[in-house]
Amino acid sequence: MAGALAGWLTVGLLVAAVVIAVHHSRRWRAGAAAEVDLVAGLKALPKRYLVDVHDVVGRKPFNARFHALTAGGFLASLVLLVLAVVPWFRGPLLWGLAALALALMLAGALMVGWRRHVVKPTELSGGRFARLPVSLIAYAAGLLVVALDRVAGGALPHGVTLVLAGVGLFGGADLLVGVGRGPLKHALHGALYLVAHPRPGRFSGRDRGGERKRDSALAPLNLDDAKLGVEVPLDFAWNRLLGFEACVQCGRCESVCPAYAAGLPLNPKALIQDLVGAMEGGAADYAGHGHPGRSVAGARGPHLPVVGEGAAIHPNTLWACTTCRACVDACPMMIEHVDVIVDLRRFETLEKASAPGKAPGVLEELRIADNPGGFPAVRRIDWAFDLALPLAREREKFDVLLWLGDAAFDLRGQRSLRAFIRLLKKAGVDFAVLGEDELDCGDLARRLGDEATFQDLARRNIARLEGLSFRRIVTMDPHALHVIRNEYPAFGGAFEVVHHTALLLELVEGGRLTLGSLSGTLTYHDPCYLGRYNGVTEAPRRLLDMLGMERREMEFSGLASRCCGGGGGTSVTDVAGDRRIPDVRMEQARETGAACIAVACPNCTVMLEGVVGPRPEVKEIAELVLEATE
Amino acid sequence: MIRVAALLSIGRHPASGRARRAGLDARGLELALRMPNAEVRAFHAGDPHAASLRDYLGMGLETLNVLNVAPGCDPVPALVEALRGVGPDLIICGMRAEAGEGSGMVPYLIAEALGHAVVCDAAAIECASGTARVVQGLPRGRRREVVVTLPAVVLVNSAAPAARAPAFARARRGRIVPHPVEAREDAFLAACEMRPWRARPKRMAVPSGGSAQERMKALTEAKAGEGRLLVNPVPEEAARAVRDYLVEKRFLRGAGDGDGRG
Ligand code: SF4
Numbered sequence: 001m002a003g004a005l006a007g008w009l010t011v012g013l014l015v016a017a018v019v020i021a022v023h024h025s026r027r028w029r030a031g032a033a034a035e036v037d038l039v040a041g042l043k044a045l046p047k048r049y050l051v052d053v054h055d056v057v058g059r060k061p062f063n064a065r066f067h068a069l070t071a072g073g074f075l076a077s078l079v080l081l082v083l084a085v086v087p088w089f090r091g092p093l094l095w096g097l098a099a100l101a102l103a104l105m106l107a108g109a110l111m112v113g114w115r116r117h118v119v120k121p122t123e124l125s126g127g128r129f130a131r132l133p134v135s136l137i138a139y140a141a142g143l144l145v146v147a148l149d150r151v152a153g154g155a156l157p158h159g160v161t162l163v164l165a166g167v168g169l170f171g172g173a174d175l176l177v178g179v180g181r182g183p184l185k186h187a188l189h190g191a192l193y194l195v196a197h198p199r200p201g202r203f204s205g206r207d208r209g210g211e212r213k214r215d216s217a218l219a220p221l222n223l224d225d226a227k228l229g230v231e232v233p234l235d236f237a238w239n240r241l242l243g244f245e246a247c248v249q250c251g252r253c254e255s256v257c258p259a260y261a262a263g264l265p266l267n268p269k270a271l272i273q274d275l276v277g278a279m280e281g282g283a284a285d286y287a288g289h290g291h292p293g294r295s296v297a298g299a300r301g302p303h304l305p306v307v308g309e310g311a312a313i314h315p316n317t318l319w320a321c322t323t324c325r326a327c328v329d330a331c332p333m334m335i336e337h338v339d340v341i342v343d344l345r346r347f348e349t350l351e352k353a354s355a356p357g358k359a360p361g362v363l364e365e366l367r368i369a370d371n372p373g374g375f376p377a378v379r380r381i382d383w384a385f386d387l388a389l390p391l392a393r394e395r396e397k398f399d400v401l402l403w404l405g406d407a408a409f410d411l412r413g414q415r416s417l418r419a420f421i422r423l424l425k426k427a428g429v430d431f432a433v434l435g436e437d438e439l440d441c442g443d444l445a446r447r448l449g450d451e452a453t454f455q456d457l458a459r460r461n462i463a464r465l466e467g468l469s470f471r472r473i474v475t476m477d478p479h480a481l482h483v484i485r486n487e488y489p490a491f492g493g494a495f496e497v498v499h500h501t502a503l504l505l506e507l508v509e510g511g512r513l514t515l516g517s518l519s520g521t522l523t524y525h526d527p528c529y530l531g532r533y534n535g536v537t538e539a540p541r542r543l544l545d546m547l548g549m550e551r552r553e554m555e556f557s558g559l560a561s562r563c564c565g566g567g568g569g570t571s572v573t574d575v576a577g578d579r580r581i582p583d584v585r586m587e588q589a590r591e592t593g594a595a596c597i598a599v600a601c602p603n604c605t606v607m608l609e610g611v612v613g614p615r616p617e618v619k620e621i622a623e624l625v626l627e628a629t630e
Numbered sequence: 631m632i633r634v635a636a637l638l639s640i641g642r643h644p645a646s647g648r649a650r651r652a653g654l655d656a657r658g659l660e661l662a663l664r665m666p667n668a669e670v671r672a673f674h675a676g677d678p679h680a681a682s683l684r685d686y687l688g689m690g691l692e693t694l695n696v697l698n699v700a701p702g703c704d705p706v707p708a709l710v711e712a713l714r715g716v717g718p719d720l721i722i723c724g725m726r727a728e729a730g731e732g733s734g735m736v737p738y739l740i741a742e743a744l745g746h747a748v749v750c751d752a753a754a755i756e757c758a759s760g761t762a763r764v765v766q767g768l769p770r771g772r773r774r775e776v777v778v779t780l781p782a783v784v785l786v787n788s789a790a791p792a793a794r795a796p797a798f799a800r801a802r803r804g805r806i807v808p809h810p811v812e813a814r815e816d817a818f819l820a821a822c823e824m825r826p827w828r829a830r831p832k833r834m835a836v837p838s839g840g841s842a843q844e845r846m847k848a849l850t851e852a853k854a855g856e857g858r859l860l861v862n863p864v865p866e867e868a869a870r871a872v873r874d875y876l877v878e879k880r881f882l883r884g885a886g887d888g889d890g891r892g
């Protein structure tokens with residue numbers, strides 16, 4: 001009796017959940033059109049879930065375990081309970097299996113309860129999430145006893161099993177009805193989002209180096225569109241809105257965000273929830289940490305501007321992001337925060353020209369003088385007069401084009417470039433530079449949302465590069481590397497680009513550079529645009545290990561490295577926080593006790609060297625390698 | 631409602647040499663756009679197809695009237711003609727163009743032709759009925775307020791607030807309205823030879839005698855000791871010293887300096 005009833009009620013709850021989900025779907029389906037291959041997405045769903053999602057979830061093994069137990073047990077029990085509707089199935093086997101599933105789920109639910117109410121990680125949300133373990137345990141425990149009673153052929157009095165079935169289904173109702181606004185929302189929307197993901201490329205497996213392929217290039221914006229960028233929530237493509245719905249408020253993004261850690265007014269988790277709230281309109285239904293130093297959001301709704309002083313997202317929140325992708329990498333729901341931030345910035349910059357701080361001036365210089373400082377083109381090369389650098393335009397054919405980048409305008413950057421150029425000469429590399437013909441790669445403009453200036457710079461750089469005959473490009477600047485390697489192809493430029501650390505490694509391994517041994521300790525700071533954007537974390541470490549110094553790792557390193565605070569135009573928008581981002585990073589370097597922090601990006605060099613002492617000495621890898629050859 | 635005409639020229643980036651919105655004219659437009667209750671019309675004399683005109687539209691102008699004056703022709707008669715037709719209360723432009731002849735004479739010639747007063751070095755403008763209160767930004771941070779009867783021509787200098795950034799989408803949406811005009815060739819300009827400007831090296835007064843190091847030091851050392859050192863002064867004495875300094879530097883009007891220029 002209680003068994004059949006539980007079956008029918010489960011069916012009823014599932015129907016209710018479907019109705020709620022369909023009703024709710026009107027919200028995200030109202031988003032802008034997107035090109036999505038649903039068939040391919042459906043086919044890829046199991047792999048995307050089992051490999052890609054679990055890759056992220058599994059970084060916290062305890063969580064992976066309770067998730068597998070709870071979700072697996074719950075789904076299996078739902079199927080079995082639905083089967084219990086059919087009298088023919090109702091037998092000890094079915095109830096035995098159901099008991100097994102529910103027992104596994106109960107174990108998982110107890111682990112969830114332990115984490116939420118005993119361990120209490122601060123990044124978790126409260127509200128409806130706080131009662132999640134209660135519902136899970138009620139459902140699993142109540143129905144477990146019912147199932148066991150069925151197996152035993154009805155040992156308990158009818159009244160007791162009815163009450164227990166009621167408790168279980170009450171818990172189940174709280175869970176299933178939550179597909180609209182509760183914790184279970186992530187399961188349905190997460191699955192749909194995996195099918196319709198806006199970046200299917202990120203799931204395409206491993207590339208040659210054994211490193212995970214990184215799909216990190218921003219998508220080009222069509223500058224002829226009637227509206228540029230995203231103004232109101234409904235300007236987002238529907239599958240982006242679906243992604244926001246998938247957020248499970250786990251706070252993993254919050255705990256890795258460098259801006260949040262430094263007390264800048266940005267919390268990626270709250271940002272996604274701001275957007276969920278904006279789609280919904282009305283008051284916030286969010287019980288987690290907000291953006292540091294900012295009170296609750298202002299007016300919001302699906303047709304109201306997202307960014308503004310009194311809108312869903314304050315401009316300072318938008319401009320505090322360093323585009324480091326730490327949140328993207330940490331998100332188990334595969335949400336693409338950086339795309340979202342850049343879409344919003346595009347509207348702010350292209351339609352309103354409202355980027356703060358020094359950004360407007362820098363963008364204007366980039367547009368008219370092709371470099372952010374508004375310097376004469378010759379300044380990119382005049383510091384190297386004594387090095388007599390071979391100029392690409394005077395060479396018919398050469399092996400390596402050295403992309404100087406923005407560092408060439410900066411005294412500190414010039415020091416690193418000099419070290420690298422001396423190494424190139426020592427190793428007899430056949431190289432040349434564009435010199436005056438090199439334009440800014442466009443990275444800064446693009447991250448600040450100025451797609452027009454970026455595309456102009458990209459097209460003109462590509463035209464200049466295509467007129468030359470060389471094999472590959474080498475650069476010390478991971479931002480230039482990323483842009484030329486991953487973002488120029490969309491504009492017709494296909495070039496092989498290597499980071500200078502990779503080239504140096506090649507030269508040392510090929511015997512063209514011989515290294516002596518250095519002493520002392522060092523720690524390596526992974527640049528975001530080399531690590532997370534391009535998956536390169538091992539080559540620089542192998543190179544460093546050849547120097548004979550003791551290498552120590554910081555708290556956040558490799559793909560989980562923490563940003564220096566120099567990316568995404570934050571050094572020109574200059575949003576203030578409690579601390580500076582590089583100070584937080586330097587703290588982690590200090591904790592290793594290493595005497596030297598090795599860096600592989602001119603932005604990192606500038607940011608980290610700006611931290612007041614005492615601190616480890618900041619050295620570009622090329623500078624260390626040069627030391628070891630002398 | 632006050633009618634404002636902004637005169638906008640095409641500038642030249644000092645490093646890249648590329649055309650851009652002219653810095654001072656853009657500041658003038660910024661002042662015009664910030665004025666409450668103003669109807670702003672913008673004029674340019676030159677090529678309606680010049681791409682950098684879009685920068686002005688990007689600041690928020692809906693239309694920009696371009697008097698199609700051929701290169702090498704004098705823009706003044708065409709501008710005077712157009713302004714006479716509109717009859718603005720206030721004509722705003724930068725002190726001097728960045729490109730071309732750059733004589734700074736255009737606004738004066740226009741004012742002369744229209745019979746308007748000219749106020750130069752404007753850093754801020756506030757309009758009341760029939761008059762404008764203009765704050766002039768003078769060297770070394772000094773400010774002077776003048777009141778001028780409208781209509782007037784106001785020339786903006788770099789003490790005025792920075793121009794807002796142009797937005798790409800607004801620049802694209804704004805309209806350029808070309809007006810065909812008759813223009814004479816500028817005989818004076820035709821007779822001039824044009825050369826890129828370049829900074830002339832300054833001659834340094836090289837001290838003689840002493841060692842090389844001493845001469846270097848004498849040249850590069852920051853000169854100190856211009857001020858007076860007061861140790862534990864009584865407040866009155868200190869205040870007097872500060873006041874004397876301000877008078878000396880003409881931040882304050884001292885006794886006997888009452889000509890209104892201080
Ligand atoms: S955005 Fe992703 S990482 Fe951040 S709280 Fe949501 S699900 Fe977790």
Ligand code: SF4
Nearest residue numbers: 257321322324325327
């Ligand atoms: S990209 Fe980096 S700075 Fe921006 S929200 Fe994500 S973690 Fe924070």
